[in-house]
Amino acid sequence: MKSSFSFLIFAALFASAYPASAQVGLEGFSSGRYEVRKANKRSPASETEATPVITDSEGVAVRTLKTSELEAEKKAEAEKKEKELAAKKEAEAKAAAEAQAAAATPVAPAAAPKVTGAETSPEVEEPTISEQAESLFSDKASKIFDFYREQIHEDDIRNNRLELDVMPVVAYNDSQSNYTFRDYQSFFNALKIRTNVWFTPLIGVSGQILFSFAADVDSIDADQSRVSAKYEFVDLGLNFRKFFGVSRKSNSLEFSLLFSDNKMTVPSDNTSRARLKTQGLGVGLKARIPVSANYAWTLGGSFFPRLQHSEGATGANIQSGAGEESVRIGLDVGGEWKFTRESQMIWSLGASTERNVFDGPASLPDPGTGLTPNNVSVTNSLYMFSLGYRWGH
Numbered sequence: 001m002k003s004s005f006s007f008l009i010f011a012a013l014f015a016s017a018y019p020a021s022a023q024v025g026l027e028g029f030s031s032g033r034y035e036v037r038k039a040n041k042r043s044p045a046s047e048t049e050a051t052p053v054i055t056d057s058e059g060v061a062v063r064t065l066k067t068s069e070l071e072a073e074k075k076a077e078a079e080k081k082e083k084e085l086a087a088k089k090e091a092e093a094k095a096a097a098e099a100q101a102a103a104a105t106p107v108a109p110a111a112a113p114k115v116t117g118a119e120t121s122p123e124v125e126e127p128t129i130s131e132q133a134e135s136l137f138s139d140k141a142s143k144i145f146d147f148y149r150e151q152i153h154e155d156d157i158r159n160n161r162l163e164l165d166v167m168p169v170v171a172y173n174d175s176q177s178n179y180t181f182r183d184y185q186s187f188f189n190a191l192k193i194r195t196n197v198w199f200t201p202l203i204g205v206s207g208q209i210l211f212s213f214a215a216d217v218d219s220i221d222a223d224q225s226r227v228s229a230k231y232e233f234v235d236l237g238l239n240f241r242k243f244f245g246v247s248r249k250s251n252s253l254e255f256s257l258l259f260s261d262n263k264m265t266v267p268s269d270n271t272s273r274a275r276l277k278t279q280g281l282g283v284g285l286k287a288r289i290p291v292s293a294n295y296a297w298t299l300g301g302s303f304f305p306r307l308q309h310s311e312g313a314t315g316a317n318i319q320s321g322a323g324e325e326s327v328r329i330g331l332d333v334g335g336e337w338k339f340t341r342e343s344q345m346i347w348s349l350g351a352s353t354e355r356n357v358f359d360g361p362a363s364l365p366d367p368g369t370g371l372t373p374n375n376v377s378v379t380n381s382l383y384m385f386s387l388g389y390r391w392g393h
Contacts, residue, residue, distance in 0.1 A: 031128025167388025275312030
């Protein structure tokens with residue numbers, strides 16, 4: 001009974017003391033004397049500490065890999081190389097197959113480019129001479145000129161419709177005969193003027209005149225050593241030419257039908273020389289061989305199978321015979337420096353030989369022998385060098 005009473009008193013005291021104690025604890029939190037700290041979980045050193053940087057002897061950072069990582073990288077690199085090699089082989093096989101297919105398939109020739117002023121394919125053929133001749137009398141002329149405007153170079157000489165040559169000439173005439181009146185030599189200067197008119201690039205006409213300056217010939221008179229003379233040569237031609245290609249460096253061949261009229265005139269009172277005249281029809285052929293766009297060689301010749309030759313009266317009636325037969329052949333070589341198709345410098349070295357054979361006796365005795373010769377023959381050779389200028393339009 002006594003102990004039970006003592007327990008009750010103790011319990012009452014404890015109950016009264018607990019609220020005061022709890023109040024004191026809350027006042028401590030509110031005043032800041034106590035704080036709640038969160039427990040920090042400590043991480044292992046491998047997660048919080050930075051991985052140390054490894055360098056070589058020169059201080060350059062290097063990678064460090066585990067064996068498994070190194071093997072994985074090597075395997076990936078090997079697979080990449082295998083894929084690249086396989087792709088390369090596949091591309092090569094595809095290209096070879098396409099090339100083989102292209103070789104087996106016939107390819108149609110491409111049309112020639114139609115660009116004015118450009119060098120074109122040599123397979124392109126220009127209109128023939130017959131087609132161009134027909135165009136002179138029809139409405140096809142415009143098509144002919146359209147072809148040349150589109151297919152040949154603007155500096156090609158076929159674009160010239162008119163050409164004018166002016167050439168100073170140095171000439172030597174050597175006439176040899178068994179009749180003294182026809183045996184003489186002469187060295188003289190001359191001027192040659194030539195004009196070409198092209199109706200189409202392959203068909204045209206030409207005219208040429210040569211006249212001498214202060215020429216003279218030997219004299220057989222004792223009181224006169226030289227006899228003044230005048231040379232006049234006129235040539236007319238109908239020309240046809242063929243170009244072997246449409247390039248401005250294409251070779252060409254020109255064929256001409258020629259008429260020639262050559263004269264040598266001496267004073268009318270002269271008694272030692274006769275006035276001479278030769279005329280007739282012939283043919284000419286000329287090749288033009290360009291070696292570059294700016295220079296071309298020329299090589300040509302002419303042939304007059306039957307000429308009419310006559311001797312005119314002067315102070316003496318000099319006649320070498322009653323009838324005659326005459327023929328002439330000529331050769332020349334030259335060159336053309338082309339600055340443009342409108343401006344060229346040209347040169348030529350030519351030689352021609354005319355043969356006159358007479359029948360019957362001469363009209364006068366030979367002053368050298370005193371005898372009257374029969375069947376007089378004359379070989380009249382002419383050598384000329386010319387250098388001049390050509391203007392084209």
